[in-house]
Amino acid sequence: MGQDRTAGQHGRLDGPFARVREALFPTVGQSVASLAALALIALVAYAFLDWAVLRAVFTGSDGSACRVPDAGACWPFITHKIDLFLYGRYPEAELWRVKLTYALALAGLVPLLIPRVPYKLPLALYLLVVFPVIAFILLYGGAFGLPVVGTELWGGLLLTLVIASVGIAASLPLGILLALGRRSDMPFVRWASVAYIELVRGVPLVTVLFMSSVMLPLFLPPEVTIDKLLRALVGVALFSAAYLAEVVRGGLQAIPRGQYEAADALGLGYWRKMGFVVLPQAIRIVIPGLVNSAIALFKDTSLVLIIGLFDLVGIVQQSAQADAQWFSPQTAATGYFFAGAVFWIFCFGMSRYSAAVEHRLEARARG
Amino acid sequence: MRTPDFKRWSTASTWKEAAYDPGVRAAVFQVLLALAIAFLAYEIVSNTIENLRKQNIASGFGFLAETAGFDISQTPIPYSSKSTYGAAFLVGLANTLIVAVIGIVIATVLGFAIGIARLSPNWLVAKLALSYVELVRNLPLLLQLLVWYVAVLRTLPAPEEALALPGGGFLDVRGLHLPRLALESGGSLLVVVLALALAGAWWLKRQAAIDREAGRRGPTRAQRVGRVLVIAVPAVALAVAFAASSVTYPVLGRFNHEGGFSIEPEFLALVIGLSTYTAAFIAEIVRAGFQGVPRGQREAAAALGLSRRQALRLVILPQSLRIIIPPLTNQYLNLTKNSSLAVAIGYPDLVSVFSGTVLNQTGQAVEVILITMAVYLAISLATAAFMNWFNMRTSWAER
Numbered sequence: 001m002g003q004d005r006t007a008g009q010h011g012r013l014d015g016p017f018a019r020v021r022e023a024l025f026p027t028v029g030q031s032v033a034s035l036a037a038l039a040l041i042a043l044v045a046y047a048f049l050d051w052a053v054l055r056a057v058f059t060g061s062d063g064s065a066c067r068v069p070d071a072g073a074c075w076p077f078i079t080h081k082i083d084l085f086l087y088g089r090y091p092e093a094e095l096w097r098v099k100l101t102y103a104l105a106l107a108g109l110v111p112l113l114i115p116r117v118p119y120k121l122p123l124a125l126y127l128l129v130v131f132p133v134i135a136f137i138l139l140y141g142g143a144f145g146l147p148v149v150g151t152e153l154w155g156g157l158l159l160t161l162v163i164a165s166v167g168i169a170a171s172l173p174l175g176i177l178l179a180l181g182r183r184s185d186m187p188f189v190r191w192a193s194v195a196y197i198e199l200v201r202g203v204p205l206v207t208v209l210f211m212s213s214v215m216l217p218l219f220l221p222p223e224v225t226i227d228k229l230l231r232a233l234v235g236v237a238l239f240s241a242a243y244l245a246e247v248v249r250g251g252l253q254a255i256p257r258g259q260y261e262a263a264d265a266l267g268l269g270y271w272r273k274m275g276f277v278v279l280p281q282a283i284r285i286v287i288p289g290l291v292n293s294a295i296a297l298f299k300d301t302s303l304v305l306i307i308g309l310f311d312l313v314g315i316v317q318q319s320a321q322a323d324a325q326w327f328s329p330q331t332a333a334t335g336y337f338f339a340g341a342v343f344w345i346f347c348f349g350m351s352r353y354s355a356a357v358e359h360r361l362e363a364r365a366r367g
Numbered sequence: 368m369r370t371p372d373f374k375r376w377s378t379a380s381t382w383k384e385a386a387y388d389p390g391v392r393a394a395v396f397q398v399l400l401a402l403a404i405a406f407l408a409y410e411i412v413s414n415t416i417e418n419l420r421k422q423n424i425a426s427g428f429g430f431l432a433e434t435a436g437f438d439i440s441q442t443p444i445p446y447s448s449k450s451t452y453g454a455a456f457l458v459g460l461a462n463t464l465i466v467a468v469i470g471i472v473i474a475t476v477l478g479f480a481i482g483i484a485r486l487s488p489n490w491l492v493a494k495l496a497l498s499y500v501e502l503v504r505n506l507p508l509l510l511q512l513l514v515w516y517v518a519v520l521r522t523l524p525a526p527e528e529a530l531a532l533p534g535g536g537f538l539d540v541r542g543l544h545l546p547r548l549a550l551e552s553g554g555s556l557l558v559v560v561l562a563l564a565l566a567g568a569w570w571l572k573r574q575a576a577i578d579r580e581a582g583r584r585g586p587t588r589a590q591r592v593g594r595v596l597v598i599a600v601p602a603v604a605l606a607v608a609f610a611a612s613s614v615t616y617p618v619l620g621r622f623n624h625e626g627g628f629s630i631e632p633e634f635l636a637l638v639i640g641l642s643t644y645t646a647a648f649i650a651e652i653v654r655a656g657f658q659g660v661p662r663g664q665r666e667a668a669a670a671l672g673l674s675r676r677q678a679l680r681l682v683i684l685p686q687s688l689r690i691i692i693p694p695l696t697n698q699y700l701n702l703t704k705n706s707s708l709a710v711a712i713g714y715p716d717l718v719s720v721f722s723g724t725v726l727n728q729t730g731q732a733v734e735v736i737l738i739t740m741a742v743y744l745a746i747s748l749a750t751a752a753f754m755n756w757f758n759m760r761t762s763w764a765e766r
Binding site for chain 1: 393396397400401404410411414415417418419421487488489490491492495501502504505506507508509510513514517518522704705707708710711718722726732733736739740743744746747748751
């Protein structure tokens, strides 16, 4: 096949067949590797197809259809419980409030993330200041005639998104302060920031969550009671701030000394120098790092399961283990697949976005 | 970094001048911050004392000497329900360290393999490695642990229908059962001999390197004898030990496989989950490290006539290790900290035993959580100290 045209190792090859041959089967060793890889892909693809489609159960109003021997995925478990997985036990009549909150978040987030759209600062202020207030009133209620929906009813993907976004929004300002503190000229401020950052980064999130869930109530005056979700949020935000501080510090260190000196020469004070000259440049450089931290935080929200809150992973786990009606050998696996798919789409999307920003920054740096 | 200009205190002659003096401002700000932190600490301590008094919870570390009264499923060091809380703490710590060490070894091997595969000239192999990394990295670790534990290991057949493995092992819902090599006696002597041989080999290698630096060629007679001894003595010791040992195979008892060496499913799930997850991150570090070695090095290796494998082993790997090792250590720390997720699948690690069961029984949340955090912190700080030492030793001379 086209032997004459492939003459010469480095000659340009024509046709898809010849190109595939050169890419995958140039030598004996490479051919073996390619065949092994193909076999592995075929095996995984078949096993997945077999489980998710061929042997899967698609209809049924409880788990009985899934309890037959050799059944694959139990899809009715997902379709019957989709509202539970997405919103927890949030009352059905009030679900429009959650959806409206999502829409308002997207209205701010999408233009902020598209590089060409102007008005970045107003958009960021909307998301960090205005939106949280609206979102709280919408989700929790208790004002403007909206009935209160207690946080013990929040769950599933809603809880995942609430914890992740509040965690990021609360820890970013704290992280910036800590990063500035770590690079401060004042010895005590520097020392205190370093101590906080290294202390928090040295312990697992699980212990921080335990601490905020068990110890935080002890720290407060006896007459104060603190919501379980709020405790988790405090833990997540304090934990994430230490990591964001290190990311921001990387950006601060990358800003040329001349920028600091120019700001000094203009007679700007410390906060103006940082706020108008250094931080805008530093934050832009570290956007990829911030997004990576956001991905890590998003994945870590599932740990709240350990202190008894049910995010997407937690509620899937709970329904698969505790709901006797849906019990079957594949119920848990199906639930995990659903939760995994949702998490993967979010995290992969964020990582692609971060890579694109990085690419754009590199292109700009090269000029 | 500049230090504040405290000398300027003296130049401020009036209060108004002092208020605008950077040195004065810095001092005042720091005192205020210190006061705020001290006030916060005071509030926390006094509130905690009052709350504990109201709830009738004891304080102090006396509970560590009290009888625990609960059993632990996996005890690498002697422990029974009559042991103390302090012993339970040590069991949890030992379990955490065992999972961390084994997980780190597997994650490193897997991570390097996948990282090298990411750079394979074979398009399919490279894309397959990339798919692995992108799949594993973007899923929560907790979900992966649950998948391994609940969806994989707990759906294995019952002991009566266990999957037989080659070599006399079994895999079933109760875990992995392997043949156990039982040394009749002198096991500790064998360990000593092996350790001495390793130390001897290391010393010989160092001597050879010193000789090479000094320009001496060929080993001396003493070194030749040493080399023979370093190989022969442990070989004989091992042969004797194996000859005097017996293998016990797991056999199906009334409820479970007995005899042999059993690994619990919780442990298996945790080790598999932690190491496959961390391997994805290590693979990316290894890839970046290899790509960080200048292109000229690769070309120079090729010009010297080294094969791809030789170039990788002799030229690329040693140079890339300087880039790889700092973030790699971070991943080792992450794996150790992530092993605390054991609590979700019931493996008795430090958090699960101590911050879980012991905390619930004693109610002494403050002490228990502080001890747990201190352990992880100590591991992290020790690793950080090692990293600083390593960086100083290997840092690249500026050119």
